[in-house]
Amino acid sequence: MAGQGVHNFSRFVHWGRNIVAVGRNYRDHCAELGNAVPTKPLLFMKPVSSYLEEGTGPILIPRGCHNFHHEIELGVVIGETCRDVCEGEVLGRVAGYALTLDMTARDFQEEAKKKGNPWALAKGFDTALPVSKFIPKEEVKDPSSLRIWCKVNGESRQDGTTSDMVFSIPHLISHISHTFTLHPGDLVLTGTPAGVGPVSPGDTLTAGLGDLLTMEFSVVQRE
Amino acid sequence: MAGQGVHNFSRFVHWGRNIVAVGRNYRDHCAELGNAVPTKPLLFMKPVSSYLEEGTGPILIPRGCHNFHHEIELGVVIGETCRDVCEGEVLGRVAGYALTLDMTARDFQEEAKKKGNPWALAKGFDTALPVSKFIPKEEVKDPSSLRIWCKVNGESRQDGTTSDMVFSIPHLISHISHTFTLHPGDLVLTGTPAGVGPVSPGDTLTAGLGDLLTMEFSVVQRE
Ligand SMILES: [Mg+2]
Ligand SMILES: [Mg+2]
Ligand SMILES: [Mg+2]
Numbered sequence: 001m002a003g004q005g006v007h008n009f010s011r012f013v014h015w016g017r018n019i020v021a022v023g024r025n026y027r028d029h030c031a032e033l034g035n036a037v038p039t040k041p042l043l044f045m046k047p048v049s050s051y052l053e054e055g056t057g058p059i060l061i062p063r064g065c066h067n068f069h070h071e072i073e074l075g076v077v078i079g080e081t082c083r084d085v086c087e088g089e090v091l092g093r094v095a096g097y098a099l100t101l102d103m104t105a106r107d108f109q110e111e112a113k114k115k116g117n118p119w120a121l122a123k124g125f126d127t128a129l130p131v132s133k134f135i136p137k138e139e140v141k142d143p144s145s146l147r148i149w150c151k152v153n154g155e156s157r158q159d160g161t162t163s164d165m166v167f168s169i170p171h172l173i174s175h176i177s178h179t180f181t182l183h184p185g186d187l188v189l190t191g192t193p194a195g196v197g198p199v200s201p202g203d204t205l206t207a208g209l210g211d212l213l214t215m216e217f218s219v220v221q222r223e
Numbered sequence: 224m225a226g227q228g229v230h231n232f233s234r235f236v237h238w239g240r241n242i243v244a245v246g247r248n249y250r251d252h253c254a255e256l257g258n259a260v261p262t263k264p265l266l267f268m269k270p271v272s273s274y275l276e277e278g279t280g281p282i283l284i285p286r287g288c289h290n291f292h293h294e295i296e297l298g299v300v301i302g303e304t305c306r307d308v309c310e311g312e313v314l315g316r317v318a319g320y321a322l323t324l325d326m327t328a329r330d331f332q333e334e335a336k337k338k339g340n341p342w343a344l345a346k347g348f349d350t351a352l353p354v355s356k357f358i359p360k361e362e363v364k365d366p367s368s369l370r371i372w373c374k375v376n377g378e379s380r381q382d383g384t385t386s387d388m389v390f391s392i393p394h395l396i397s398h399i400s401h402t403f404t405l406h407p408g409d410l411v412l413t414g415t416p417a418g419v420g421p422v423s424p425g426d427t428l429t430a431g432l433g434d435l436l437t438m439e440f441s442v443v444q445r446e
Contacts, residue, residue: 017240018270023341044341045268047241049404062402083349113339118246118267125402126306179285179348181272 007184009095010134012077013053016185019046019129020176021073021102025166025191032194041167041175044119046102046189050128054215060222061201062105062125068199068219071102071192072150072158072207074143076169077134078186082177087170094173095184097140099132099148099209101217102189104196126222130205131187132215139212143169150207152199160193230407232318233357235300236276239408242269242352243399244296244325248389248414255417264390264398267342269325269412273351277438283445284424285328285348291422291442294325294415295373295381295430297366299392300357301409305400310393317392318407320363322355322371322432324440325412327419349445353428354410355438362435366392373430375422383416 007015023042024030030037052059061068079095102123109122140146143162150158167175173188182188199205201221208214230238246265247253253260275282284291302318325346332345363369366385373381390398396411405411422428424444431437 018272020270020343042340043343045270045343045347047243047268047403049241049406049409116336116339117265119341120243120266120268121402124268126404179344180270181349183272186272 009077009079009136009185012134012185012187013051013131016187017048017183018186019048019189020180020182020186021046021123021189022172022191026160026164026193027166028164028194029192029196032196037166041172043176044123046129047124050124050126052127052130052217054130054132054217058218058220059103059130059205060127060220063222065105065107067107069104069106069196070150070152070157070199070205071104071196072148073100073102073189073192074146074148074162074209075100075131076173076188076190078182078184078188080184082173082182085174085177087174090170090173094137096134096136097143098134098187099207099213099215100189101130101150101205101207102192103128103130130217132209132213135212146210148193148209150205152203152205154206157197158193158195162190164193165190232300232302232359232408235357235408235410236274236354239271239410240406241409242271242412243403243405243409244269244346244412245395245414249383249387249416250389251387251417252415252419255419260389264395266399267346269352270347273347273349275350275353275440277353277355277440281441281443282326282353282428283350283443286445288328288330290330292327292329292419293373293375293380293422293428294327294419295371296323296325296412296415297369297371297385297432298323298354299396299411299413301405301407301411303407305396305405308397308400310397313393313396317360319357319359320366321357321410322430322436322438323412324353324373324428324430325415326351326353353440355432355436358435369433371416371432373428375426375428377429380420381416381418385413387416388413
């Protein structure tokens with residue numbers, strides 16, 4: 001893979017160091033939570049300690065959370081350093097993609113929003129980021145036209161397309177790179193379409209990305 | 224160093240993967256910003272892309288920021304994995320310490336607090352975390368009784384002691400570990416004493432930790 005040097009991107013979850021996430025990047029999702037469509041990308045962080053690979057265990061509902069939501073999202077894996085990059089340079093610096101669930105303690109987030117507090121507890125807890133295997137960019141014809149979907153116990157909850165993003169992948173990564181330098185192995189989460197909603201202990205989440213992959217995770221309460 | 228395995232902690236900045244920071248952990252600093260003393264630690268994230276080692280370049284004021292603040296803080300470098308650890312186990316899992324500046328775009332933070340938005344732009348920009356060399360824990364007699372100070376252009380601005388923390392290091396790390404698993408090389412920032420205030424392009428920040436070290440950084444506007 002040209003330009004990807006010595007990195008083993010199939011294991012980016014194990015050595016990548018940062019995760020930058022974007023909120024409110026699909027109009028229908030902004031509407032369902034009563035948020036305005038942003039005029040610039042809304043950025044937050046998730047820690048790499050929140051990664052959960054398929055097959056390694058269940059999603060853990062954090063203690064004290066009573067409104068635990070799924071958000072299906074396309075993740076973009078950075079292949080080359082991005083600092084002050086223009087939009088036209090972005091896709092050349094991408095290594096590939098992954099399907100992710102930006103699990104969210106919605107009640108913690110509502111409390112943080114009310115108090116003006118950080119979102120870390122709502123978004124960063126252990127297992128807050130279920131993630132698929134890595135998909136090399138060569139396998140993705142057009143990242144701006146991918147179906148992403150999520151089912152709970154087999155029932156459809158989210159079914160969107162990345163063509164509905166408010167800010168495109170090149171726009172997002174260019175924008176982020178003007179504040180946060182992105183390095184190989186870093187992950188950018190690109191927001192979720194409508195249909196977010198609660199999951200409970202015992203539920204099974206199934207999710208898919210175009211005809212590229214599906215993944216499945218169970219949900220339990222953290223003891 | 225017992226229990227530290229194969230890790231080279233003197234280079235934790237280069238391989239550590241997460242930074243968990245604590246806000247409002249000194250009473251006099253809560254008061255100066257008009258915040259209540261919290262009843263539990265207030266947690267946020269900084270990305271490892273925000274590290275700035277002494278001698279590698281200046282602190283960059285992010286574009287659009289017009290109120291750029293220094294916050295001198297003791298950093299704790301994790302030596303062994305911490306998940307659901309009790310307070311009594313914490314210090315045995317610490318590898319050492321570092322002196323840090325939790326640089327803050329205060330105007331961005333005020334806007335985020337008003338809007339209920341994440342703090343990422345205020346706290347996570349490139350160079351937001353100037354950091355000293357690593358200090359092995361064997362060189363620190365009592366981390367709960369260390370002077371930390373910060374000067375701007377030679378004039379004292381912050382001069383506190385870690386004995387004034389609201390939540391102790393064992394309490395903080397035990398608390399964090401119940402939500403975010405901490406791994407070797409991760410850094411925990413423990414909050415800042417009173418005296419935070421603005422710095423401008425051309426200023427020089429000098430800071431010190433007990434009789435262990437001093438460090439110096441210059442400040443410029445990001446182009
Ligand atoms: Mg999301
Ligand atoms: Mg990180
Ligand atoms: Mg601080």
